[in-house]
Amino acid sequence: MNSIAGAAGAGCLMALGVGLYARQASALPSQALRPPGARGEAQFLSACIRCGLCVRDCPYNTLKLATLGSSVATGTPYFEARAIPCEMCDDIPCVKACPTGALDRELSDISKARMGLAVLTDHETCLNFLGLRCDVCYRVCPVIDKAITLEIVHNPRSDRHAMLLPTVHSDYCTGCGKCEKSCVLPVAAIKVYPIKLAKGKLPEHYRKGWEEKAKAGGSLIGDQIKLPVRGLEETAP
């Protein structure tokens, strides 16, 4: 009886320890990205059996398996954009290789992948923000002019030049990491983060007037009285 209780105690204690460890370590660090098609992190951790078949079928050695001691769940696949980004293969071999569905086979069009989201984190060092024409992140983007656009803005410092600011659009960015990889700075000014970290969220009740207007095909509050502009007669066109 004593030994059974001991065995039960030891067994449960070990399992509990492991469970706590797994729980604590289940937050994905900010520079580790999951392969294309990966389910949400919580579901991914229940589905991935750590076999590395996705790693094997990645033709660019982008993916690797986390080892014990790194902050990514032991044995699960991830990549770091600054080291080797995802090349966005058309046939998505990593997803096909996954035997359990941790990588979702519903993903058949790689441009629909959302491995993360690029964010131009550092406006103080980005060369385009300094008024130069680096543009490298924009040029290497596989979804150029959609995922990253150059927005022309007046340069208030010189007051006579333009700044062409690389601007990421979450509707199109796959999180492949080519921009982060190619950033010419010693430390990248544009980085790819897991979407959970990168995205904000509007409150549910927010409506954008211009979108509502387009949806309704016209102003929702009818025609407004045209008020005369006063006091700006000098500058008015």
Place this chain on the structure above:
Amino acid sequence: MSAIPSGKSSPERPGLEAIAVKGWLRANKWLFLRRLSQLGILALFLLGPWAGIWIVKGNLSSSLTLKTLPLTDPYVLLQSLAAGHFPYRTALIGAAIVAAFYFLVGGRVYCSWVCPVNLISDAAAWARRRLGLKSGHAPDANTRYWLLAGTLIAAGATGSLAWEWVNPVSILHRGLFFGFGLGGFVLLGVFLYDLLLAPRGWCGHVCPMGAFYSLLGRFALLRVSAARRNDCNDCMDCFRVCPEPQVIRPALKQVGQQSPIIDTGNCTLCGRCADVCSKNVFQITHRFNQRSES
């Protein structure tokens, strides 16, 4: 008949008598075959990453052989199910093939013929014998079943494959092809645990994977039989080398059973008892072979 007096052997070097009687090769037959199987399987997996010959991809958790045959570890998949994920058919088929194989052949054949951690625990047991270490005390043999249940509950509670964070079997096998990280310390821990704290402690008393395969192989066909038990000269060599020594007595000494078959899922079918027995008491046979010669 034998030049060596029967019933005498050295606890540090069991099997000497068998070598004298049967010759070195026959006294190490099963051990040799077992190492061949363990290292051969490792070699198959290593051929890909080391030589670019891709016969098998993946690792013991799940693999793909010759681009067609999926094999998945049923215990690992069970954790995934417990964590709340229902896998794709590929993994289910792979797990079914593996489970059916071990159900028929013998669950813990996995432990002694396939699992790479067996090399570590065998090394620890060997060192323990040679150094004459008597220290330590293995935990109750049922610890593993509690831990098995515990790992599945932990998987359910955390929604992740909790045990796979630290599972030495996965860490060793995956580490060889994908890198160890700190996992090497877990393996060193298993070695030191077996060497200093608990004789045959990890594989025989703690490992939940071993527990799973014990249960899976409860009714398997292959069994060790103490067929010539009447020839036993009580040299104790089989007890000294057996990773699960408690399984021998009922069959060998007819304690609580008449049959010479070692009929338990805990026997790993390593065949080492057959190797070291100078009297050829043991043989690997099927479970219905109830003959006991004398």
